[in-house]
Each structure stands twice: as C-alpha cells, then as structure tokens.
Amino acid sequence: MSNSLKIKILDKEYQVACKPEDRAALQQSAQLLNDKMQEIRRSGAIIGLDRIAVMTALNLAYELLASEQSSNASNADNTLLATLEEKIDAALDRFS
Structure with a gap:
C-alpha cells in the first residue's frame, strides 16, 4: 500500500507517493536534494x-x-588480498 508524503524543495511543496517503509529514506533524499540545490542557488x-x-x-x-x-x-x-592470503597459507602449509 502506498501513502503520500509532502516534501519541500527550494520552497516548493511536492506530494510524492511512497510506501510506509520508504518514508524515512525518501525524506532524507529530499533533504539532501534540497540542500544541494540551495547550495548551487546560493553560489549565484x-x-x-x-x-x-x-x-x-x-x-x-x-x-x-x-x-x-x-x-x-x-x-x-x-x-x-584474500587470494594472496590463501597462497601464503598454502605455501606455509607446505613447510609445516
């Protein structure tokens, strides 16, 4: 089941459909996007x-x-590294 979530990006609100379990990740994504867009806008x-x-x-x-x-x-x-470790172990086993 889908729910909707309001997100705000550059002072505009958007209604986005999302699953309840994806809500937090979508909010974080929207915040990251807004922060990056604000940064670019501020650069002028x-x-x-x-x-x-x-x-x-x-x-x-x-x-x-x-x-x-x-x-x-x-x-x-x-x-x-795992391959080298295996080769070293095999070589040491021959001397044991």
Missing part, C-alpha cells in the same frame, strides 16, 4: 530552477559513480 553561478535542478542531478550522479567506482576498487583489493 546558476540561474533558473531547471538549470539548478540539472546541475544538482549531474553533481549527485557524479558523486554516486565515484562512490561506486571506489567501492568496486575496494572489493577488487579485498579479493586480491
């Missing part, structure tokens, strides 16, 4: 709600991709 470099929204979306997408790439690199490092 971008004028117009649509341009602020696009720049905010682009910045958030960039941050998401950077985070995913970092996570993937970390997972690859962990896999490499």
Whole structure:
C-alpha cells in the first residue's frame, strides 16, 4: 500500500507517493536534494530552477559513480588480498 508524503524543495511543496517503509529514506533524499540545490542557488553561478535542478542531478550522479567506482576498487583489493592470503597459507602449509 502506498501513502503520500509532502516534501519541500527550494520552497516548493511536492506530494510524492511512497510506501510506509520508504518514508524515512525518501525524506532524507529530499533533504539532501534540497540542500544541494540551495547550495548551487546560493553560489549565484546558476540561474533558473531547471538549470539548478540539472546541475544538482549531474553533481549527485557524479558523486554516486565515484562512490561506486571506489567501492568496486575496494572489493577488487579485498579479493586480491584474500587470494594472496590463501597462497601464503598454502605455501606455509607446505613447510609445516
């Protein structure tokens, strides 16, 4: 079952449908979006709600991709370390 939630972004209210269990995450997402859009608007470099929204979306997408790439690199490092640990354990077992 869906409920609706009122969120406020750049002084405008929006009614958004969401599941009750997603309510807190949606509120946090809306707050993050509002904060980022306010930051871009305060910089004065971008004028117009649509341009602020696009720049905010682009910045958030960039941050998401950077985070995913970092996570993937970390997972690859962990896999490499696990493989090296197995090889070291196997080598030590031969000498025991």
